[in-house]
Structures are given as structure tokens and as C-alpha cells.
Amino acid sequence: MNIGEIARRAGVSRSTVSYALSGKRPVSDDTRQKIQRVIDELGYRPNASARALANGRTSTLGLVFPPAGTHYTGMQLDFIGSVVEAAAAYDYDVLLSPSGADSDRSFQRLLGERRVDGAILMEIRLQDDRIDHLVAENFPAVCIGRTAQPDGDWWVGLDHTALAAACVDHLADLGHRRIALVNRPERMLRAGYESAHRGLDGFTKAAAERGLTARTYNCGDDAPSGHVCVEQILRDDPATTALVTLNEAALGGIYRGLAAAGRHVPRDFSVTGVVAGRWAETVTPQLTAADVPAEQMGHLAVELLVERLDHPEAAPRHHLLTPPISLRASTGPAHTHPDAGPGSNA
Amino acid sequence: MNIGEIARRAGVSRSTVSYALSGKRPVSDDTRQKIQRVIDELGYRPNASARALANGRTSTLGLVFPPAGTHYTGMQLDFIGSVVEAAAAYDYDVLLSPSGADSDRSFQRLLGERRVDGAILMEIRLQDDRIDHLVAENFPAVCIGRTAQPDGDWWVGLDHTALAAACVDHLADLGHRRIALVNRPERMLRAGYESAHRGLDGFTKAAAERGLTARTYNCGDDAPSGHVCVEQILRDDPATTALVTLNEAALGGIYRGLAAAGRHVPRDFSVTGVVAGRWAETVTPQLTAADVPAEQMGHLAVELLVERLDHPEAAPRHHLLTPPISLRASTGPAHTHPDAGPGSNA
């Protein structure tokens, strides 16, 4: 059933039905009602493909994120959920594209075949060929995260440098002198992931400024890797009394590794980091952390994208967020653990 | 740029370009190469809307799941990830629809406007108006979960009855005599969520068969509710020594509540349940649980849907899964806790 059928049954022309639906031209109350009655009766809905072809808009947003090589982190998943929800409020549907690279089939389909009106990108790298591509085509996109040169882009990002530094300061204030960073996997660092890079920067500089002894580690995005990483940290320097994690997926393993080594959190070891709030609250003890406001960021990204779609010539806008540290239960004053003596091995 | 432009530049007709692309009609090597050269040069990709309009297929699957009223559970998110990944392997994109009810705008768009070729539904209710609607329209869909009368449907589901029973048996085998069930929120039970209903059934019957004292609780889908729920359980019957949870999101709070009450897991309290495997491994101690194979289920659902799309007349198929209990670290032999004496209050 199509618009022609409706027109025929209502005894009007197709254009009149179209205008009655869109309201882009006045239609007499009489015919409007006649049309509406037929539509209700037949349960007619205009075909999205035909409409998209005719007016050049799909009413769909693309959400681009790397394929779940291993698994998604809670944070990534929170982004997805919030983007979908926000998009629905603007009557946009969301098309998911598991693409890490410019060359991915799904990414090409999204853009080249014009399946979406605009795109939101996650997991940004400092140099990101996907973004280069989008900019070159002047394709409306908004990034969750920012590249090394974000000035021409639309984005909503986190000040990872400041966040990691705030974690270090928090620990230093509590008297910790030997700390460690649990970063994302080395592969992500090499690929240029911005959070891993900027977080590392912030951690390193803040530790230097506060005169702390600091070591940095790369850790796989899963609990077992977190466990192994903690073992390594305590082996390298048993006097370590605190750590900062940028790696949410490893958190469970980090806690377990600490417990296995006989370090009680927060009595004789403090843990903090940059983690989505709701996941910080699932672990025991609850994590004191710079909460990533995933929900807010997803909403802002959609808001920016819709604005950009409505005003194609608008100047780039962005939001740089620096959420405060939420004090919970995983950090406390520094104490030296008995195992921390020289030559000992936890 | 469109197919006409390509045709002009290659000096052939539009139909020849189309056939060169689809391979549905032989094209001489010579012209094929000529066309391909032009296409590469201009970076041409056929417009998805036009193609969908012409041949009636969108190459898009819909994924329907309830809006994140509160937040998504890890399990739901795992489904989303695995469905997207599996769909990509078949060159389908996935359109997300946050719809809990037949009447949701997004759901209507998906079906009525024919934005997708088929749909995958999550969070199935025993009576589900979305499914009734789909069946009535003979719209190709596959459910993750099953209704009370699933025989005519395509689905991949879990035997929640058996899973809950297996948890009870496991606890009974360890000598536990007084146990509790932490179910999903009452709102979900009232709405008819199949996992909550069938799980409750399985738990209740198995407990009766093994002659256990069992209580059942509804619990909000978040950590704080889990904490409160445990307090309630221990208040109602301090002699309780184990619980089964169908509520993944409450798990963190359950652990915390137990710790706060001075019950050590698994020494003097055992916890088990039905939870997605990777989340069972993030908590400490790791949860002994019937692991929901979310990834496998997502893949199977896509596989079934693709099959159904390719063979519109095929008879309904389904997969009923009963994953075994993975023994981890959260259950142990029953001991009576000192606080469990009559009149005491942990």
C-alpha cells in the first residue's frame, strides 16, 4: 500500500495526501480529515526509502565504533545506550557501524551509500583516518573524543590529561609516594587512542610535579589481565601503595590481584582512576574515580549533530568536560605494607 | 554523482553499469573494466535509499530492545554487541530501536516505514504485543527469548526454568537448606518478563523438590537495590546461607550487602545465579553461575534471521540453550553463621 492508494480512496491527488501529512501546504480541514480517516483505516505509513530518496534525508544517524574484537567496556556500552536514547528524542534512528578504520566495509556503506544523515564517532585516535575522510567529504559528524588537531571538528570530549592529573593529586594529597598507572593495552597506545595518550601524559606530568615515584603499565582490556598487571606492579616495586587505572575492564582483576597479594583496599592500598560512574559503583569497595559522564556525553553528541544537520554552515562547536573526582571507598591515607620491605615479594 | 553519470563517462547504458555491479547479467570483460575504472576514479557507491526503493530490500536488520529507563545491564549490552558483529559478517547493518511496546514510535517506524528487512527482539515477555503485531503482519523476526506460546515463532532462548533449578540443586548439593532468590524488579514480573517468570518457577519448584526453605525477592536493577535486598533477606531469615540471583545489575550491591553484614563469601554465604559470563568474572570472588552465552545467542539470532529472510516460506526454527553452571569461587559448603541464631540481627 502506498500514497497513491490512499489518494485514490480519499478521492484526492497524491500531492494532497503528501501535503496533508507534511503540513507544508495548507489543506482544508475537510479533506484533511477524509485523508486521515483512510490512513487510520488502512494503517498506512510512508515508505522510508522512497521518502529518503525524494528528499535526501534518511532520518538516521550513524554510530561508529570499533568492532568488539574482545568485548565492549561498560563505558562504550553506556555511550551507545545514551546516544540511542537521545537520538530517539529527536526522532532519529541509529544505525550501528562496527568500524575501526576508514576502510571498513560498514563505514564505507554508511557514508558512500548515504545511509545516514550524519555520524557520531567513538574511540577517537589522535590521528584518525576516519575523521580525515569525513572532513574531506564535509560529512556531518561529531566525535566523542578529539584528535590531536580538533579545532576544525565537532566533538564532545574529556580532558583526560586533567583527569589523570587529578587522580595523581588526590593520591599525593593522601600521602602516597609510589604509585602506578594501569593504562589501556599497548596496542591501543600504538594505534594512538587519545584517552590512553592524554591520560598517560597527565599522569606522568602530575607525578613529576608532585615528586612521586611513578611507573606506568599497559594492561589488556579484561579482568585476568588486570590481575596479572597488579602482580607485576607489586613485583617491580613492592612499596607501591596506590594506582590509577584508565582501564575499566581490568578493574575487577585489579581488585582480585590486590586481594590475592594480601593488600586490603583502601587500608593498605588505594585505587582510583577514570571510569564510568555506574561501573565504579558495582565493585567493592566502590571506586573513588573521575566519573566519565557517558550519558551526558552521548546526549551532547546527538545534540551537536542535530544542530549541525539543521545548520550546515554553522561553525564547529564542542564541549570539553572535566568531571570532578567522586569520593567513594577505594582510597585512603598511605600506609606502608609489611611486604613492602626491600627484597620482599608480595 | 549517480549511476547515470558513471554510464555516461563509461560510454554505456545505466543498465549495463547496474549489471556490471550486481553480476546478474553477463557483461563483457572489456566493458566491465571500462566501468570499473570510472567507478574507482570517481569513488562511486550506489545510493542505498534508491536501491532499497527499487528492489525492496534495505540490507538492514532492526534490533528492538526496551529503552534504558534506568540503564542497560551487561547482558543486554552483550547481546547488542554480538548481534551487530554477526550482522556485519552477513553485510547487514543494524538499526537500533529502543522500543518496549508495540506502540512506540521507533517500533512503528521500523516496521511501518519498512526501514529494515527483519528484526531481532530482546527482553521478551510471556505475552508480548510486539510479537503479536509482527506475527500478524508476517514480518520476519527472531526473538532472543520466547513467549508463553513460542511454537509459531523463530527464537533463540534460554531454559530459565532449568537454569534456576540447576542453581538450587548446586546449593542443595553443598548442604544449604535455607536459600533466597533475588529476582528482577516486581515491575518486570508484572509486565511478564519471561526470564523473571520462568526463573522464579524453576527456583520454587526445585527448592520444593529438594525440601529447602526458600524465599523469593524482587530487586531493583542496580547495585544499591542489591544491597538493600540482602539486608532484607538476612533480616527475614538470618539463617539463610545462600542465594540465587537472576539480577545481574544488583550483583555488586549483593556482595557489598553481604560484606556489610559480616558474611564472607563463600566461607559462610554462597552466591550463584544466572549471569553473563564476562560479568560473573568481574566480581570478587568470581561468581559461580549459569553463564548466559550472550555472544552465541546474538550470533544464532542473526543466523536464524538471515535464513528466514533468504527462505520466506521456511518453517519456524529455534534454539533452546541450557548452559551448564561454571564453577568459580562464590559457592561453598554450608556453614551456619554465628549471627544466624534466633533473634539475632546481622
Added chain:
DNA sequence: TTGAAAGCGATACCAT
């Protein structure tokens, strides 16, 4: 092996 032209189902311009 190839071309011409009729759809697919909407929108929107040009008439009346």
C-alpha cells in the same frame, strides 16, 4: 552483449 524505458513510492514545483 547491450540499450531503452517502466517502475519503486515518495516530494515539491508549476499550474489552475
Added chain:
DNA sequence: ATGGTATCGCTTTCAA
């Protein structure tokens, strides 16, 4: 206030 019709970009039948 309404109708007729060209148009969006592709697929596919019919002819040659």
C-alpha cells in the same frame, strides 16, 4: 485549496 507531473537513483523487463 487542489491536481498534474517531473524528479530522486537504482533495478529489471523487454527488445534488439
